[in-house]
Amino acid sequence: MKTLHIEDLNKIREKAQAALVLREQSDSASSEQSCGLACGAKHMQLLCCGGTGCKASSSHKIVENLQKALEANGVADKVEVVTTGCFGFCEKGPIVKVIPDNTFYTQVKPEDAEEIVKSHIIDGKRVERLLYVDPKTKQHVSDSKHMDFYRKQVRIALRNCGLIDPENIDEYIARDGYQGLAKCLLELKPEDVIDIVSQSGLRGRGGAGFPAGSKWKHALAAKAEKKYVVCNADEGDPGAFMDRSIMEGDPNSVVEAMAICGYATGSNYGLIYIRAEYPLAVSRLRVAIAQARKYGLLGKNILGSGFNFDIEIRYGAGAFVCGEATALVHSMEGKRGEPRMKPPHLTDLGYMGYPTNVNNVETLANVPIIMTKGAEWFASIGTEKSKGTKVFALAGKINNVGLIEVPMGTTLREIIYEIGGGVKDGKKFKAVQTGGPSGGCLTEKHLDIPIDYESLKEAGSMMGSGGMIVMDEDDCMVSVAKFYLDFTVNESCGKCTPCRIGNKRLYEILTRITEGKGTPEDLETLKRLSEVIKETSLCGLGQSSPNPVLSTLANFYEEYVEHVKQHKCRAKQCKALLTYAVMPDKCKGCGACKRGCPANAIMGDVRKPHVIDPYKCIRCGMCKSHCKFNAIHVS
Amino acid sequence: MAKEIKLACNVIEQVEAICDKYGNQPGELINVLHEAQSLHGYLPEEMQRIIARKLHIPVSKVYGVVTFYSFFTMTPKGKHPISVCLGTACYVRGSEGLLEEIKRVLNIEVGETTPDGKFSLDCLRCVGACGLAPVVTIGDKVYGRLQPKDIKKILDEVAAND
Known part of the structure; x- marks a missing residue:
């Protein structure tokens, strides 16, 4: 294989840009613009989301059907179907975007493909029923830039997601891909690269927010015959899928960043530690690595610079604690993923005893663009101490579930009410949980703080990897705390006592409270025990595991008191504290609840009000979900 | 005490081949287990003994790793x-x-x-x-x-x- 030089890379870029210019320019297309081949478009593209979320709604069938419809209508030579990464708007997925008129179709089904091709492509008429409806104005919106969901977003780490074909390295190169690596290898010394990363203010996106530049500096300073660069793709936070989407939508950005990191820290070996539960991300990374090797962008003498670097993939096997870097390294060595004391830091003593630099996926995805656009550009975005943007997986009781990226300093209110479109079904906002099992629940009073690492910590939560779950008045905060503790108890590695035993005790107390058996002393014990666990645990998991308890105690103390003293759950979530009854005035006697009741606890004749036997009732709520007349009362 | 091996001969051979493929390196234990599980659906005790023998590590270590990670299972899954x-x-x-x-x-x-x-x-x-x-x-x-x-x-x- 001949060595690829910078001139060759630029040639590939020029060639591939032709296809991408259409997509990039279409961003400025107006919604009034005519569409379709009938109106003079010579070449069109249909971008279809191929992320895990949309694939679950058969987006691969949509691609298949679009292709078939194009062929059947004889326009397959003029219109290209491209499978891209995640567009982010998962609530409305699967998404199909039409280029060049920038029409954004939502909730597309495989059977809609024919109509899109016939009506839009051939006749030039947009398929109105598939357009996004603005919830405020009730108007159809045909392009994404006029949607509240996208308006406030700044996409840096997600710059290529939903735009390029992740399985085609040429499209990545067309978006200035591997130019950052070329600049580093051909123009900069490793120290200069690290200086740029330090000046950009980039901090670890995995949760703790450690400055990436400082970590790299330590790794460079370590003296050893061999060093490793590791990409931490063990995203285990329940309800978070930022890293997965980046790997699925733009795998080359991770590959390029690892090579840059390798050059900067003096390492020739890269390892990606990824969850085995992410098959699509694994396969996209494999394709990216293979294509990069083929071009000589991985391997020996990259771009003729004399620098060698290659990447291997290692699989996790489902252990949340392996997101902790020392545990991750143990897992890669084929051992149980148990953390160890630091120091020595991994940058001194890591994988197989060699200095190892571990960075998170999102952190890495920012690196190539920092190299091409400069440290000042990146540092101009964000707040004083937290630079750049952050990707969040916005989910829970919110209208627009999806993957979003906003500048640091954006407020929670902007995220929830503008981008997220507010709380689902017009319910009242209660809390937002950030940072996953290590974070906390924030309330109405925190909505206006600008988000960064420091402000979230001060408010009693943390940035975490980027999960953001919105909760409404129907969520019981004691149950939420219990939910997270259940998770931690399962995932605790068991090495240190405070985490192994302490969290189990926390979980038992919380269970007792949700069953109406708690005592006022339990609340004191919860607090004291939480503090002990935080102070005495070995690793980040244990040190942060009581956060959901502490933050709900601080912000929703009255709910705990109600559970304990009045045996009442205001959100009607704690089954043991509920009674189900039929409201005779609303019951039509249809018998739907009786048929649906698994415990045979409902009696009554047809067309006469039914009755629930409280002794037989198992409080499963099936009657409520079967009743069409809203006649089941829960108290 | 060695337990009676109940696995089919070809399964034993295949598992041994997987171990060989990874050079019988103890550091490759997790990769070996991934492949063995995708081959057989689950990781019964006998299979862990074979892997331990091939990789020259105590079977307790294999068991420790299998039970640590939620992805690995010792019971067969349903259809x-x-x-x-x-x-x-x-x-x-x-x-x-x-x-x-x-x-x-x-x-x-x-x-x-x-x-x-x-x-x-x-x-x-x-x-x-x-x-x-x-x-x-x-x-x-x-x-x-x-x-x-x-x-x-x-x-x-x-x-x-x-």
């Missing part, structure tokens, strides 16, 4: 493995109710398989289809936006399509 997503997004949208209903309909607990071998039940943390929450996967298929009352119908359909 249609069911996973209920208990990620936070699914949890707040009611996945616990789905889990209760599946347990009730199939009369099994989490981690168990129905006596006829058709269904096994597990929980997982986040499929990543949070827009479809709450989510249940059966085999490779993802079922989204479910309510407890949908469960019986879906399970009946899957069982009928066998």
Whole structure:
């Protein structure tokens, strides 16, 4: 294989840009613009989301059907179907975007493909029923830039997601891909690269927010015959899928960043530690690595610079604690993923005893663009101490579930009410949980703080990897705390006592409270025990595991008191504290609840009000979900 | 005391071949287990003994790793493995109710398989289809936006399509 030089890379870029210019320019297309081949478009593209979320709604069938419809209508030579990464708007997925008129179709089904091709492509008429409806104005919106969901977003780490074909390295190169690596290898010394990363203010996106530049500096300073660069793709936070989407939508950005990191820290070996539960991300990374090797962008003498670097993939096997870097390294060595004391830091003593630099996926995805656009550009975005943007997986009781990226300093209110479109079904906002099992629940009073690492910590939560779950008045905060503790108890590695035993005790107390058996002393014990666990645990998991308890105690103390003293759950979530009854005035006697009741606890004749036997009732709520007349009362 | 080996000869050979492929390196234990499980569906005790012997490590170490990671299992899965997503997004949208209903309909607990071998039940943390929450996967298929009352119908359909 001949060595690829910078001139060759630029040639590939020029060639591939032709296809991408259409997509990039279409961003400025107006919604009034005519569409379709009938109106003079010579070449069109249909971008279809191929992320895990949309694939679950058969987006691969949509691609298949679009292709078939194009062929059947004889326009397959003029219109290209491209499978891209995640567009982010998962609530409305699967998404199909039409280029060049920038029409954004939502909730597309495989059977809609024919109509899109016939009506839009051939006749030039947009398929109105598939357009996004603005919830405020009730108007159809045909392009994404006029949607509240996208308006406030700044996409840096997600710059290529939903735009390029992740399985085609040429499209990545067309978006200035591997130019950052070329600049580093051909123009900069490793120290200069690290200086740029330090000046950009980039901090670890995995949760703790450690400055990436400082970590790299330590790794460079370590003296050893061999060093490793590791990409931490063990995203285990329940309800978070930022890293997965980046790997699925733009795998080359991770590959390029690892090579840059390798050059900067003096390492020739890269390892990606990824969850085995992410098959699509694994396969996209494999394709990216293979294509990069083929071009000589991985391997020996990259771009003729004399620098060698290659990447291997290692699989996790489902252990949340392996997101902790020392545990991750143990897992890669084929051992149980148990953390160890630091120091020595991994940058001194890591994988197989060699200095190892571990960075998170999102952190890495920012690196190539920092190299091409400069440290000042990146540092101009964000707040004083937290630079750049952050990707969040916005989910829970919110209208627009999806993957979003906003500048640091954006407020929670902007995220929830503008981008997220507010709380689902017009319910009242209660809390937002950030940072996953290590974070906390924030309330109405925190909505206006600008988000960064420091402000979230001060408010009693943390940035975490980027999960953001919105909760409404129907969520019981004691149950939420219990939910997270259940998770931690399962995932605790068991090495240190405070985490192994302490969290189990926390979980038992919380269970007792949700069953109406708690005592006022339990609340004191919860607090004291939480503090002990935080102070005495070995690793980040244990040190942060009581956060959901502490933050709900601080912000929703009255709910705990109600559970304990009045045996009442205001959100009607704690089954043991509920009674189900039929409201005779609303019951039509249809018998739907009786048929649906698994415990045979409902009696009554047809067309006469039914009755629930409280002794037989198992409080499963099936009657409520079967009743069409809203006649089941829960108290 | 060595237990009687009940695995078929060809399975033993295949597992040994996997170990050889990874150079019988103790550091490759997790990769070996991944391949062995995808070959056989689960990792019974005998198989762990074979792997321990090939990699020259105590069987306790293999067992320690198998039981540490939730991806590895020592019980055979059903023909249609069911996973209920208990990620936070699914949890707040009611996945616990789905889990209760599946347990009730199939009369099994989490981690168990129905006596006829058709269904096994597990929980997982986040499929990543949070827009479809709450989510249940059966085999490779993802079922989204479910309510407890949908469960019986879906399970009946899957069982009928066998």
